[in-house]
Amino acid sequence: MDCRFDVRNDRDLTMLVDFYELTMGNSYLEEGVGDQIVYFDMYFRRVPDGGGYCIMAGVDQLIDYLKDLHFTEDDIKYLRSTGQFSEKFLDYLAHFTFTCDVWAIPEGYPVFPNEPLVTVRGPAIQAQLLETMVLVTINHQTLIATKANRICRVAGKRPVMEFGSRRAQGYDGAIYGARAAVIGGCSATANTLAGMMFDIPVSGTMAHSWIQLFDSELESFRAWANAYPDQCLLLIDTYNVLKSGLPNAITVFRELKEKGHKPLGIRIDSGDITYLTKKVRKALDEAGFPEAVIVISNSLDEHIIKDVLAEGAQINSFGVGERLITARSEPVFGGVYKMVAVEKDGKIIPRIKISENEEKITNPGFKKIYRIYEKDADKAIADLICDYDESLDDSRPLTIFDPVYTWKKKTLVNYKAELLRKQIFSSGKLCYESPSVREIQKFASQQVDRQWAEVLRFENPHNYYVDLSRKVWDKKHNLLNNYSEEFSGK
Numbered sequence: 001m002d003c004r005f006d007v008r009n010d011r012d013l014t015m016l017v018d019f020y021e022l023t024m025g026n027s028y029l030e031e032g033v034g035d036q037i038v039y040f041d042m043y044f045r046r047v048p049d050g051g052g053y054c055i056m057a058g059v060d061q062l063i064d065y066l067k068d069l070h071f072t073e074d075d076i077k078y079l080r081s082t083g084q085f086s087e088k089f090l091d092y093l094a095h096f097t098f099t100c101d102v103w104a105i106p107e108g109y110p111v112f113p114n115e116p117l118v119t120v121r122g123p124a125i126q127a128q129l130l131e132t133m134v135l136v137t138i139n140h141q142t143l144i145a146t147k148a149n150r151i152c153r154v155a156g157k158r159p160v161m162e163f164g165s166r167r168a169q170g171y172d173g174a175i176y177g178a179r180a181a182v183i184g185g186c187s188a189t190a191n192t193l194a195g196m197m198f199d200i201p202v203s204g205t206m207a208h209s210w211i212q213l214f215d216s217e218l219e220s221f222r223a224w225a226n227a228y229p230d231q232c233l234l235l236i237d238t239y240n241v242l243k244s245g246l247p248n249a250i251t252v253f254r255e256l257k258e259k260g261h262k263p264l265g266i267r268i269d270s271g272d273i274t275y276l277t278k279k280v281r282k283a284l285d286e287a288g289f290p291e292a293v294i295v296i297s298n299s300l301d302e303h304i305i306k307d308v309l310a311e312g313a314q315i316n317s318f319g320v321g322e323r324l325i326t327a328r329s330e331p332v333f334g335g336v337y338k339m340v341a342v343e344k345d346g347k348i349i350p351r352i353k354i355s356e357n358e359e360k361i362t363n364p365g366f367k368k369i370y371r372i373y374e375k376d377a378d379k380a381i382a383d384l385i386c387d388y389d390e391s392l393d394d395s396r397p398l399t400i401f402d403p404v405y406t407w408k409k410k411t412l413v414n415y416k417a418e419l420l421r422k423q424i425f426s427s428g429k430l431c432y433e434s435p436s437v438r439e440i441q442k443f444a445s446q447q448v449d450r451q452w453a454e455v456l457r458f459e460n461p462h463n464y465y466v467d468l469s470r471k472v473w474d475k476k477h478n479l480l481n482n483y484s485e486e487f488s489g490k
């Protein structure tokens, strides 16, 4: 049953564009090139936190935006008031119909630098107009899904709850961050609106204020046990974990047990995690509550979780907030949106952006991506960016090479190749059905399992190969050589 509630299309984000996308649109129209078909690629250059891969997220919100692109009378009135646009352009916007083709890597896939996560093909005015929304949507959710995946990976089988809304960067940071966190592997979110919007599990414990409201901690625990006898999880660090919270929790757990209920456990939100959880585990076990869980929270991230688990901390699950929802260790996901081709007389002409900085040179042309797996192990070896009209025959040997250090090569024999991207819009019409967030989470976990351990490593992961087919490489170098010759005499 799809129980997603449609509370997301209640605002119009059409105007969430950088102003230059409109001024360029105005000028494209004036120059008579507004309808020229162009191609843009969205890609990123570096995995945050020195990681080996990112988790693709945000496609469903991009779809929501693209489905409903239209300019209202107020939008037109406002744009007219800036004095920057011709009436012809304003009229174009007033009658705007989205007609682009869009391809994207489905949410949940591990993705790597320099491969086009999204490609837009369409009239120059339209394709240009999408730059900001493609970037803000995919950059944000991919960043948070990636961070969540790091955190969940160190937590292993222990569930991680997303607790970050209060410290997120604004409402959307909280809502879509919660969605991305679940895609990355969080078991639940404390964000109730996100739960309602995306049909993702919501959960929570209690705040210190619950305990403070009562005259004694014991009284507050009893009241909670009364309200939630079968889900009684008590926060035990308001006054003193070992001398007050823990003994009071055990008293209340015994009372619950006598009444035939099974207490859930405790949460600790301060103090030395390793020391306290060992003591608490021992006391709960000795009191006859070996199944009572220990939940830990308080400025956690993958590094702290890894350290305390290595020290033998006794933890069943984690609540992780600020460092996850803000991707605090590296809060910028540097995805970019670059023009890669134009169409003239039905032919696709590659375009390139050149830079002294090699990593800033774009990969020209309209392309497709194959993910290549070692057949027996079912593990990914490389992504191969091919020209749109190439197809890989994975029954034949394939030599792939590093696009910069071209002498580094590999000849693959026992491999299989899968196309990575799906078309999500065809001539402006939606042609893709997004999976549910729960399905995406499961898919992400399966796809991460198809990566070699070297790529998953936290420190110095293996640099996953994102190579260019010979045809794409030749196209790129022909363009580079042409420009180099053009500039050599200057």
Ligand SMILES: Nc1ncnc2c1ncn2[C@@H]1O[C@H](COP(=O)(O)OP(=O)(O)OP(=O)(O)O)[C@@H](O)[C@H]1O
Residues within 6 Å of the ligand: 400, 401, 402, 403, 407, 408, 409, 410, 463, 465, 466, 467
């Ligand atoms: N991008 C690539 N595509 C195909 N084969 C590659 C690529 N990079 C390296 N190789 C080949 O993989 C093998 C391992 O290469 P190498 O030992 O240089 O490590 P590496 O993968 O380049 O990474 P690093 O140098 O960071 O350890 C070599 O046979 C090399 O030629």
Ligand SMILES: O=P(O)(O)OC[C@H]1O[C@H](OP(=O)(O)OP(=O)(O)O)[C@H](O)[C@@H]1O
Residues within 6 Å of the ligand: 163, 164, 166, 167, 207, 208, 269, 297, 298, 299, 300, 319, 320, 321, 322, 323
């Ligand atoms: O630390 P985070 O990873 O963001 O996890 C969420 C935090 O939010 C709550 O704290 P609260 O807002 O009550 O403030 P506190 O720091 O005083 O506990 C909760 O008790 C956690 O400590």
Ligand SMILES: O=C(O)c1cccnc1
Residues within 6 Å of the ligand: 163, 164, 190, 203, 204, 205, 206, 207, 297, 319, 321
């Ligand atoms: O449910 C909780 O325990 C919770 C939720 C958000 C932030 N801190 C704690």
